[in-house]
Amino acid sequence: MSPIELAPNQVHHFYRGGEGIARFRGIPSTDDHAPEDWVGSTATMLGADGAGLSALPDGRLLRDAIADDPVAYLGPSHTAQYSTDPALLVKLLDPGERLPVHFHPDGTFARRHLALAHGKTEAWLIVETQGERPTVWLGFREDVDLGELTRWVDRQDSATMLDALNELPVAPGDCFFVPAGLPHAISEGVFLVELQEPSDLTVLLEWTGFDIDGRRDGHLGLGFDVALEGARRSAVRGDELAKRRQRTATVTESRQVARTLLPSAAIPFFRAERLRPAPAVSLEAAFAILVVVDGDGTLATEGSTVRC
Numbered sequence: 001m002s003p004i005e006l007a008p009n010q011v012h013h014f015y016r017g018g019e020g021i022a023r024f025r026g027i028p029s030t031d032d033h034a035p036e037d038w039v040g041s042t043a044t045m046l047g048a049d050g051a052g053l054s055a056l057p058d059g060r061l062l063r064d065a066i067a068d069d070p071v072a073y074l075g076p077s078h079t080a081q082y083s084t085d086p087a088l089l090v091k092l093l094d095p096g097e098r099l100p101v102h103f104h105p106d107g108t109f110a111r112r113h114l115a116l117a118h119g120k121t122e123a124w125l126i127v128e129t130q131g132e133r134p135t136v137w138l139g140f141r142e143d144v145d146l147g148e149l150t151r152w153v154d155r156q157d158s159a160t161m162l163d164a165l166n167e168l169p170v171a172p173g174d175c176f177f178v179p180a181g182l183p184h185a186i187s188e189g190v191f192l193v194e195l196q197e198p199s200d201l202t203v204l205l206e207w208t209g210f211d212i213d214g215r216r217d218g219h220l221g222l223g224f225d226v227a228l229e230g231a232r233r234s235a236v237r238g239d240e241l242a243k244r245r246q247r248t249a250t251v252t253e254s255r256q257v258a259r260t261l262l263p264s265a266a267i268p269f270f271r272a273e274r275l276r277p278a279p280a281v282s283l284e285a286a287f288a289i290l291v292v293v294d295g296d297g298t299l300a301t302e303g304s305t306v307r308c
């Protein structure tokens with residue numbers, strides 16, 4: 001295999017953003033509702049015909065290229081377990097407005113109610129922040145009963161929902177592991193690399209003011225009485241909250257060549273490393289998405305070399 005340089009792949013969405021992605025990619029910003037760039041993606045946006053799929057430089061879809069030769073792309077042991085599924089979706093995320101409060105169901109919920117293989121556990125690697133108060137909201141501060149949550153959603157009580165969540169100011173280098181089920185939101189101006197299980201399953205708790213009808217499209221077609229069962233309603237406090245976040249030095253501060261960015265609980269889903277080749281670092285032969293956030297260099301395999 002040779003390294004493959006992937007073109008920008010921003011998708012149109014119901015929330016604003018994407019200017020930062022265009023800047024990061026060095027391309028013009030043409031859509032103010034393109035806050036996500038799906039990188040090396042074999043997953044599609046729910047209900048959007050083929051949107052999200054990554055194309056290779058020769059025009060083929062990465063999904064089809066992997067299906068033709070899964071062992072070359074994914075290796076023999078991954079293929080034995082997951083067939084042609086990379087089991088990973090990486091995104092660049094650049095919200096131009098605060099994301100609505102939402103959560104993603106887990107794999108058990110996805111299999112049971114939707115006959116899908118993956119839920120959406122995710123992780124956020126914060127690259128850059130802008131604005132006065134870059135913030136994420138993660139997990140309820142106190143236990144919330146189902147009736148109460150249902151009323152908040154029904155009344156679209158944004159203020160109460162946001163206030164019920166842990167509010168965490170963030171900085172570049174912060175990394176979060178977000179198990180499926182945890183309600184969350186991200187403020188405008190938080191540019192991050194996101195790792196996810198490859199699905200597009202979102203339950204919206206909030207939609208007022210966004211370009212989407214959540215009462216119709218916010219519950220995965222299951223109705224909120226079923227969809228809300230997938231939410232983690234027990235409190236996330238103290239030790240657990242601390243475990244969800246790992247603060248790492250920014251690229252220029254860290255002297256380590258390779259640094260693990262996520263807690264061990266993430267291992268069944270994905271892993272993330274910050275690489276700082278000084279002057280070189282060897283990578284394991286595996287399916288990997290590399291995002292260059294600073295500097296330049298070369299990426300070499302046995303067969304070829306790519307400058308990045």
Ligand SMILES: [Zn+2]
Pocket residue numbers: 102103104122184
């Ligand atoms: Zn999310």
